[in-house]
Amino acid sequence: MNNLSNKLIVANWKMHKTRDESVKFIEEFSAEARKKKEFAKKTNSIAVICVPFTNIDAAVKAVKCNKPANLLIGAQNCYFEYEGAFTGEISAHMLKEIGAEYVILGHSERRNLFGETDEIINKKVISCLNEGLNVILCVGENLEQKNSGTTNKIISEQLKKGLAGVNKERLLSSLILAYEPIWAIGSQKSASSLEISEITENIKKHVAKLYNSEDIIPGLKVLYGGSVNSKNAAELLKIPSLGGVLVGGASLDCGEFLKILNCV
Numbered sequence: 001m002n003n004l005s006n007k008l009i010v011a012n013w014k015m016h017k018t019r020d021e022s023v024k025f026i027e028e029f030s031a032e033a034r035k036k037k038e039f040a041k042k043t044n045s046i047a048v049i050c051v052p053f054t055n056i057d058a059a060v061k062a063v064k065c066n067k068p069a070n071l072l073i074g075a076q077n078c079y080f081e082y083e084g085a086f087t088g089e090i091s092a093h094m095l096k097e098i099g100a101e102y103v104i105l106g107h108s109e110r111r112n113l114f115g116e117t118d119e120i121i122n123k124k125v126i127s128c129l130n131e132g133l134n135v136i137l138c139v140g141e142n143l144e145q146k147n148s149g150t151t152n153k154i155i156s157e158q159l160k161k162g163l164a165g166v167n168k169e170r171l172l173s174s175l176i177l178a179y180e181p182i183w184a185i186g187s188q189k190s191a192s193s194l195e196i197s198e199i200t201e202n203i204k205k206h207v208a209k210l211y212n213s214e215d216i217i218p219g220l221k222v223l224y225g226g227s228v229n230s231k232n233a234a235e236l237l238k239i240p241s242l243g244g245v246l247v248g249g250a251s252l253d254c255g256e257f258l259k260i261l262n263c264v
């Protein structure tokens with residue numbers, strides 16, 4: 001998964017789109033991608049669409065049927081237990097069974113609206129990795145933390161706790177980090193290239209310190225998320241330390257999402 005020369009463009013649909021709408025999107029995406037030969041030929045990017053739980057199987061089938069190049073399906077959350085009396089929850093094993101290949105964990109909306117702590121997120125990370133899913137672990141500071149200069153401290157803590165018990169091999173093969181400053185999400189104003197560049201470098205350095213190994217830095221993939229769209233994607237994707245982008249609102253429109261992919 002972690003082919004570092006590939007840019008990863010991840011769509012986080014959040015609680016948007018029905019099953020039918022997801023299938024239509026994938027059909028349109030596939031048809032457009034096929035028409036635009038330059039896109040179809042591109043092998044330097046992978047797109048992942050993280051859809052609501054109820055749409056995963058239909059989206060996976062639509063991908064199998066329409067065969068768009070380099071498009072995979074993911075989930076936006078999952079519970080850490082394998083099975084049991086956990087009303088309303090979905091396990092990593094269940095996600096794997098229906099064909100999800102990626103899962104977003106620790107998104108700030110899960111942390112803030114649903115009370116997920118770093119400890120809970122860490123259990124989810126471990127259970128998804130054990131199941132063979134690729135994990136996109138989100139970290140990032142809120143505006144108050146940014147203004148008080150504690151961004152690096154907050155992110156270091158999230159990384160230390162979120163990655164506890166993840167061995168180096170798994171980290172490099174199946175774990176992607178996403179820097180998502182909370183103040184940039186849904187704000188129409190992304191962080192600056194300079195900010196993103198500095199913080200992604202710091203994230204890599206911090207992870208290297210956690211694993212006591214500078215050698216892992218070139219193998220780490222760090223994405224940026226927060227108001228990415230077709231107008232700023234080209235500039236953001238030029239940041240050398242960045243492995244791709246995580247796109248919320250702008251990924252809901254197929255044309256806009258394709259334009260972002262074409263910025264790679």
Ligand code: PGA
Nearest residue numbers: 185186226227247248249
């Ligand atoms: P946004 O969301 O692109 O709408 O800012 C990004 C995210 O929450 O992952």
